[in-house]
Amino acid sequence: MGVGSVVKTYEVVMATCNGERFVDEQIVCILQQTVVPQRLLVADDHSSDRTVQRLRYWQQHSSVPIELLPLEGLERLGSCRNFERLLQASAAPYVMLADQDDLWDLNKAERLLHQMALLEQRLGSERSLLVHADLRLIDAEGRALSPSFHRLQGLKPERHGLLEIGMQNVVTGCASMLNRACVLQALPFPAEAVLHDWWLALVAAQAGGLAYLREPCMSYRQHRTNVVGAVGWRRQLLLRIHGVVARNPRAVVVRLISPGLLQVRAFLDRSGPTDLAALWQLLWSYSRWVRLSTALRLGLRKHGLWRTAGFYAALVYCRPSGH
Incomplete structure (x- = not known):
């Protein structure tokens, strides 16, 4: 696929932490893109292996400039805050997010740039x-x-939709591209941000600015040290049920539903609309009936009957955490 005149400048931001085993393959994929980035910006989160040494090697041997941000603080930031730091340091009109351990198709950037150009033609940059x-x-x-x-x-x-994204994240950061307007609106991340890609998806969803490419553009590596892995939804459901039965049921349920609801509340408090923000606040009512009727009025649903039923059961069973 040729993107011709729609090709514009983009950069890649990559968060690393103890990625020595896979980071070389990921960097090679980025450097061999059919449309190469203007820069690879990397933030390491206090790796204890040779990840930083591998990054230094590539700084000396890459045709694409590679910039390594200095360490920040004495403790690890975690993936979400590390990506926030990278986005704050980014400067290009378009940004692609990269994990340290995946394999990109060599035309991934080209295909996403093409989709971005189509989206801009429809909505404006x-x-x-x-x-x-x-x-x-x-x-x-x-x-x-x-x-x-x-x-x-x-x-x-x-x-x-904004509330659909709020209830169920469908965006995986390492398979996405965002424009400068999305970066600027998303920063700074609130304390309630659960995942960097989920927060970015909310920002774009409010503007109606999400587009999906059905065909895979990369291979997502699953291993023991993944921050967020891919577990089939049936197994995921069984694990959550087991967690509720085996431990304090109320505490487990609160932890399952609260983070996502709090993230949306933080987004609405920042970006509005105010009437929706006020209605969303009723999900923390002490009345089970008010919580249930509010969720139904908002049309809240997850993907699939079982996920949705589980959410409503949890919302009726206990009041979400307020912080």
Whole structure:
């Protein structure tokens, strides 16, 4: 696919932490893109292995400038805050997010740039825009696990409404591209941000600026040290039920539903609309009936009957945490 005149400058931001085993392969994929980035910006989160040494090696041997941000503080930031730091340091009109351990198709950037150009033609570049794609799953050795992350998860990535995204994230950061307007509106991340890609998706969703590419553009590596892995939704459901039964049920339920609700509340408090923010606040009512009727009025739903039923059962069973 040729993007011709629609090709514009982009950069890649990559968060690393103890990624020595895989980071070389990821960097090679980025440097061999059919449309190369103007810069690879990396923030390491206090790796204890040789990740930083590998990054220094590539700084000396890459045709694309590689900039390594200095360490910040004495403790690890975690993935979400590390990506926030990278986005704060980014400068290009378009930004792609990279994990340290995946394998990109060599035309990934070209395809996402093309989708971004189409989205800009429809909505304009002044809106917060984000394009994302499906992913294949591979194991630590690169062997195929699943041809589609979204199908494995039982997700419907075309659901791009603000509250739909708020209830169920469908955007995987390492398979996405965002424009400068989205970066600027998303920063700074609130304390309630659960995942960097989920927060970015909310920002773009409010502007109606999400677009989805059905075909995978990369291979998403699954291994023991993944921050966020891909567990099939049926297994995920069984694990959550087991967690409720085996431990303090109320505490587990609160932890399951509260973070996402709090993240949306923080977004609405910042960006509005104010009437929706006021209605959303009723989900913390002490009255089970008020919580239930509010959720129904808002039309809240997750992807699939079982997820949605679980959410409503949890909301009726206990009041979400307020912080």
